[in-house]
Every structure is written in structure tokens, then in C-alpha cells.
Amino acid sequence: GYRWYEAHNKRPIFCFGWGLSYAKYMQVPHAEFQAPVASGRPSVKMQLWRDSDAEETMIAVDQVVQLYVQHHKPHARSFKELAGFGKIEGLQQKKAIQAEIELDAPMIWDSEPGDKTAYDKGWVPVTEFTVFISLHGVEHARPLFTVKVEDGEHKALREYDFDQDGPMKFDQELAVWERSQARGIVSEKPVEREWDSIPSASSPASEKIDCKQNVQCLLKALTLDEKLQFFAGDLDAIDHVPGVDRLGIPEINMGDGPNGVANTIAGTATSFPCNKAIGDTWDRNLTARYARAMAKEFKAKGKNMMLGPGVNLARVPQCGRMDEYIPGDDPTLGAELVKSFVKGALDENIMTNVKHFGNNEQETNRNQWSANPDANVNMEYYMKPFRAGVEAGTACLMCGYNRVNGVPACKNEDIMQAAKRWGDNFWIVSDWGAIYPDAANGGAAEYINAGVDMEMGAHDDAQCTGPDVPATEYGGAGYCNKGDYMLPDRMKAMLDSGKITEARVDETVSRVLGALKTAGLLNPKVQDDFPAYVYTDYHSKWYGPLAQKDVRTQHSRQVAHEVATKAMV
Numbered sequence: 001g002y003r004w005y006e007a008h009n010k011r012p013i014f015c016f017g018w019g020l021s022y023a024k025y026m027q028v029p030h031a032e033f034q035a036p037v038a039s040g041r042p043s044v045k046m047q048l049w050r051d052s053d054a055e056e057t058m059i060a061v062d063q064v065v066q067l068y069v070q071h072h073k074p075h076a077r078s079f080k081e082l083a084g085f086g087k088i089e090g091l092q093q094k095k096a097i098q099a100e101i102e103l104d105a106p107m108i109w110d111s112e113p114g115d116k117t118a119y120d121k122g123w124v125p126v127t128e129f130t131v132f133i134s135l136h137g138v139e140h141a142r143p144l145f146t147v148k149v150e151d152g153e154h155k156a157l158r159e160y161d162f163d164q165d166g167p168m169k170f171d172q173e174l175a176v177w178e179r180s181q182a183r184g185i186v187s188e189k190p191v192e193r194e195w196d197s198i199p200s201a202s203s204p205a206s207e208k209i210d211c212k213q214n215v216q217c218l219l220k221a222l223t224l225d226e227k228l229q230f231f232a233g234d235l236d237a238i239d240h241v242p243g244v245d246r247l248g249i250p251e252i253n254m255g256d257g258p259n260g261v262a263n264t265i266a267g268t269a270t271s272f273p274c275n276k277a278i279g280d281t282w283d284r285n286l287t288a289r290y291a292r293a294m295a296k297e298f299k300a301k302g303k304n305m306m307l308g309p310g311v312n313l314a315r316v317p318q319c320g321r322m323d324e325y326i327p328g329d330d331p332t333l334g335a336e337l338v339k340s341f342v343k344g345a346l347d348e349n350i351m352t353n354v355k356h357f358g359n360n361e362q363e364t365n366r367n368q369w370s371a372n373p374d375a376n377v378n379m380e381y382y383m384k385p386f387r388a389g390v391e392a393g394t395a396c397l398m399c400g401y402n403r404v405n406g407v408p409a410c411k412n413e414d415i416m417q418a419a420k421r422w423g424d425n426f427w428i429v430s431d432w433g434a435i436y437p438d439a440a441n442g443g444a445a446e447y448i449n450a451g452v453d454m455e456m457g458a459h460d461d462a463q464c465t466g467p468d469v470p471a472t473e474y475g476g477a478g479y480c481n482k483g484d485y486m487l488p489d490r491m492k493a494m495l496d497s498g499k500i501t502e503a504r505v506d507e508t509v510s511r512v513l514g515a516l517k518t519a520g521l522l523n524p525k526v527q528d529d530f531p532a533y534v535y536t537d538y539h540s541k542w543y544g545p546l547a548q549k550d551v552r553t554q555h556s557r558q559v560a561h562e563v564a565t566k567a568m569v
Contacts, residue, residue: 001315001329002138006079016329017082017137020064020282023091025051026135027167033131033145033156034100041102042154043084044131044144048099049167050091060090062566064282066134067103068141073128075108080138082332083131087283103131104332109376116405118375119418125149130159133168136175142168208246213522215513218247219506227509228491231448232455232483237540238533239307239456239481241512250304250516250527254353254456258308258324260294261301263541265548269297270556274323275309277567279333284340286563291344291352293559298350300551302531304521305351305395309341311385312355316362331381335388342392349520349529354389356400356431358382358415367436370403379418390422395515396429399452408447410434416451425514432457432481439485445499448486453508458484 002016031046044067064087068080084103091097106126111118127149132141143159160168173190180187211217222244229242239254256262261269272294278287291309298306310324311334319325326341327334338354345352359371359382373382386397397419399410409415410430419428428451435447435455444455484490494500513522520526537544 001313003079003081006138011139015137015139017066017134020066021135021172022061023050023063024172026063026170027051028133029167030162031133031144033147035154036105040105042105043100043102045100048088048091048097050093050095060092063088063091063135065099065101066141067101068132068134068138069103069106069129070132071106071126071129073126074124080132080141082330085282085333085336109379111376113374113376115375116372117414119379119414121375135170136172140175211247213517215510215517218249218513219510221247222509225488227505228488230454230509230512231491232486233457233481234483235538236482238538240538241454248522248524249513250521252305253303253533254305254307255298255301255303257294257306258310261297261303261551264301265542268548268550268552269301270552270560272560273563273567275326276323276328277563279326279328279337280567281563282333283566284336286566287337287340288344289559290563291341292347293556295345295348295350297551297556299348299530301549302533302537302546304349304519304530305353306345307353307398308355309338309352310355311338311389312361313382318364319361320363327385331384334385338385338389339392342389342394346393346519349526351395351515351519351521352389353396353398353429354386354394355398357386357397357419357428358400358409359404360400360402360409366401370406372405378415383415383419386419387422390419390426393518394426395519396427398429398431399434400431401434408434408436410452411447411450413450420451424511425518427453427508427511427515429454430456435485442494442497442499444485444490445494448500448504453511455483455486457481
């Protein structure tokens with residue numbers, strides 16, 4: 001990614017963060033570093049001033065302000081990396097706007113380079129770092145402060161003196177010229193312009209039991225047979241996990257995403273722009289509205305979980321599913337936007353599934369290839385958006401088809417247990433068919449004890465053996481979604497043989513119940529908001545009444561159009 005280009009002093013055709021300004025001339029008259037307060041995150045308070053010339057139109061524009069950091073101590077790094085950003089909307093000409101942008105307090109994972117198993121370590125604060133600001137991408141970032149952290153206190157030393165040097169000026173035309181010179185393109189340098197005066201920095205701007213949604217009460221009331229239902233999808237077509245009606249626990253009906261309801265009749269659900277497009281907007285508010293609009297359609301189709309968003313990093317340009325992944329090149333961008341996505345979906349009581357965990361950055365030979373990151377690199381970069389999703393309230397992480405350091409992701413204890421330390425109210429579900437044939441004859445216990453909680457899809461193929469679902473003009477049942485190695489009878493056998501314990505069973509069930517509670521789905525009134533499935537909704541992806549129901553709205557179209565528009569830079 002861009003860190004490699006930075007570290008090796010190379011210039012790509014387009015630097016990371018380029019193209020996010022719609023104003024030719026911007027000024028930052030003043031900026032102040034703010035030490036962490038209640039949120040635990042430091043911030044930079046600043047003033048922005050949009051200048052103009054006669055060639056610019058009078059319309060208001062948006063501006064993404066980017067904050068980068070470079071580590072100095074305890075370990076120096078030769079590159080800058082994104083730590084925070086803010087999208088400032090409606091910038092008028094000749095008008096000052098006040099903004100405050102939070103940034104991640106830099107942390108490093110306490111393991112040595114080359115150590116691929118040290119997931120039991122902890123975070124160490126960066127004790128000295130420089131904060132940079134840019135409006136035109138990482139190559140044009142300028143230093144604002146060097147921050148030293150001593151005894152938990154942040155002390156900022158100015159790298160740019162606004163009182164002496166005046167406003168920090170960002171000239172888009174000059175930035176374009178500098179880039180062209182770096183690529184060996186001969187062109188005439190723009191004429192230095194006189195900057196207009198600006199305002200001062202102080203200017204304004206069995207029996208039914210009512211557990212009342214208590215997870216521990218529900219866990220105690222469930223029978224063992226009822227608990228074992230939560231470990232695998234139980235039907236051949238719909239992505240379904242049964243509920244327990246007597247306790248008010250709803251069934252889980254999943255719907256493929258992550259850019260709208262999939263596996264339904266064409267023309268009955270909005271095809272939203274892909275997740276990568278929402279990443280390209282750098283817009284937290286729009287991301288939440290995008291997820292909320294999508295969630296409304298999932299709910300109208302009777303589904304209470306969307307299989308998305310995707311948050312893998314853009315590391316392999318040929319990745320066949322790059323369009324599904326929000327972050328693009330940067331984990332901080334992905335982490336901030338996945339939080340907005342998860343919370344937007346939760347506003348409609350829809351659970352999310354953050355995928356593909358972990359290190360599933362390409363698709364070629366996806367069932368065999370292995371990603372081999374060092375533990376510190378994995379924790380600091382690749383796993384950051386997944387952690388943000390958990391902290392925002394996602395229901396589950398989906399482990400992928402790939403291997404991590406030679407071990408299938410859904411069997412990799414290092415990364416799954418590291419993730420489970422982030423919270424208790426989410427579970428880990430396999431991608432469809434990512435529990436491999438070595439799970440036969442009780443071998444699934446190794447996957448379960450490593451950390452996977454739920455199996456979906458037997459072998460990622462089209463051989464289904466459930467209720468007869470005849471072919472129609474819309475198609476038949478689709479490929480198998482039923483589990484295999486973790487179905488209740490297999491689970492019971494593993495328990496009886498001592499390969500897994502009841503405590504491990506209770507962990508999974510507690511996590512699933514916690515996720516349902518987080519989404520409000522243990523509330524009977526919320527459950528009543530979802531339409532009920534009938535037989536053909538359960539046993540076919542393609543032609544049940546809810547598959548035929550047109551759930552598109554004008555609001556969804558407007559949101560989709562706005563995302564598509566703002567993603568184009």
C-alpha cells in the first residue's frame with residue numbers, strides 16, 4: 001500500500017487520499033492539538049477558509065481533511081499513515097468554518113517483527129510522533145505538531161507557526177503541477193497568486209419463560225438440544241438458524257450482501273453502489289444512511305442479518321472481490337466507516353456480519369493459499385477494521401476460505417482468540433464451505449475449540465438434499481446452505497466423546513444471544529416488525545412470497561444515487 005511507496009520514496013500515479021478536494025484554494029489559518037479527553041482520542045481543532053478566483057463557480061463544496069502520523073519513539077517508522085479524517089460539507093467561498101477532527105492515538109503491537117504467533121501480547125503507546133495535515137493526499141501532507149507522551153500526558157510542539165508564517169495554504173493547481181514534475185511531465189508552473197485576507201482564528205463557525213431479554217436467564221433456560229441448534233445453518237436453501245419460540249429467541253435469517261439484498265428475484269431490491277464506493281466517499285454520515293437504507297430492504301424481505309460489510313484491505317489489485325471491501329488501501333479509513341455502517345444497520349435492528357476474517361485479500365486459489373503476516377502487522381493493520389466493527393456492535397465476523405500462516409482461517413486459534421478478546425456479544429461464523437473435510441468424524445472439534453462458533457454451507461457446492469423444491473421460472477433452491485460437520489447430532493457426539501465441553505457450547509450460545517440483544521431482536525415488539533416466512537421462503541432463495549416482494553423505495557434510490565455521485569473523484 002501507500003506506506004511502502006512512502007518508505008521507499010516512490011511516487012505512484014495517484015497518491016493515497018488524492019482527489020478529495022473540490023476547492024482550488026484552501027487555507028488553514030489556525031490549528032490546535034487537543035489532548036485526549038473522555039473519548040480517549042486526541043484531536044486537532046482547526047479553522048478552514050475557502051478562497052476562490054473568478055474561474056470557480058459559486059456552489060458550496062465538500063472537503064476531506066486528512067490527518068496522518070509518523071512514529072518516532074519507541075520505534076521510528078519511515079512512512080506516514082492515516083490516523084483521522086473529517087468530511088467538511090458545504091464550504092462557501094470567503095467563509096471560515098471551525099472543525100475538530102479526532103485521530104487514533106498511535107499504538108503498536110508488542111511483538112517482534114517476524115513473530116507470527118504472538119497474538120497474546122498487548123498494545124504499547126507510541127511516545128513520540130508527528131501529526132501531519134493534508135487536503136491533497138499523503139504526498140502533500142505537512143507537519144503540524146510533534147507530540148510527546150509522558151506519564152499519559154500529551155505535549156505538543158508546533159512544527160508550523162501560524163503566528164509567524166501565516167495561514168497554511170493548499171493550492172490544488174500547484175499540487176497537480178508538483179505531481180506532474182515528479183512523473184517527469186514538463187509543464188509550466190502555476191503563477192503564484194496573492195492570497196486574500198482571512199478572518200482571525202477566533203471567528204465563529206418447554207414452558208414459555210419471559211427472561212425479559214436477559215442473556216444469562218435465557219442461557220440457563222435453554223435445553224442442551226436447543227443450544228446445539230445455534231452451531232449450524234439448518235436448511236438447504238435459506239441462510240437460516242432456528243430460534244426458540246418458547247423463550248422468545250427469534251430465528252436468524254441471513255441475506256447475502258454487502259451492497260443490497262442478493263439471492264432474490266431481480267428487480268425487487270435496490271442494487272446499491274458497492275462497499276468500495278462508500279469507502280471512496282470518506283463520509284461517515286453517508287455511510288450510516290447507506291447502511292440504514294439497505295437495512296430497511298433486508299427487513300422488508302424478512303431478513304434480520306446482512307452478510308456484510310467487507311473490510312479487507314486493497315493489497316492485491318487482482319482481488320476479484322475488491323468491490324466488496326470498504327477500506328481500500330487504509331485500515332483507519334475502513335475502521336471509521338465500518339463503525340458508521342454497523343451503527344446505521346443497527347438503527348433498523350439489522351445485524352451485520354463483518355467479513356472476511358482474516359487476511360482474505362485475494363481470491364485466486366482461495367481455498368489453498370496462505371497469508372503469512374507477522375502478528376504485529378496483522379494486529380495493527382489488517383485486523384483494525386474488524387476490531388472497529390466489533391466495537392461498534394456487529395453481530396459476527398465471517399472467517400474466510402484462505403489460510404493464515406498455513407492454518408485455515410476458520411481453524412486458526414491465534415487470530416480468532418485475539419478477536420474474541422475484543423468483546424463478548426458477537427460470534428464467528430464460517431464462510432459457506434470454509435469448514436473443510438478434515439472436520440469429518442469429529443474433526444470439527446478442532447475448529448470449534450480454536451474459536452469458530454457457527455458453520456454455514458456444507459461444501460460450497462450445489463448438491464442439496466433437503467425438502468423437494470421444484471424448479472420455477474426463478475430457479476430452484478440454490479446451492480446448499482445447510483451445515484454438515486456442526487449440526488446438532490454431530491455436536492452431541494463430540495460432547496459425548498469429550499472432544500468439546502458444555503462450557504464451550506455455552507460460550508457460543510451466550511455470544512449469539514448477546515448479539516441478538518445488541519440488535520434489539522430479543523424484544524418482541526421489534527420481532528413483530530419483521531414479516532413472517534412461509535414454506536417457500538424457507539426452502540428456496542428464489543421464489544417465495546418475500547423473494548417476490550418489491551421492497552425498493554424512492555429513498556433507497558436517492559441514497560444509492562448520492563453514494564455513486566460522491567464516490568466519483
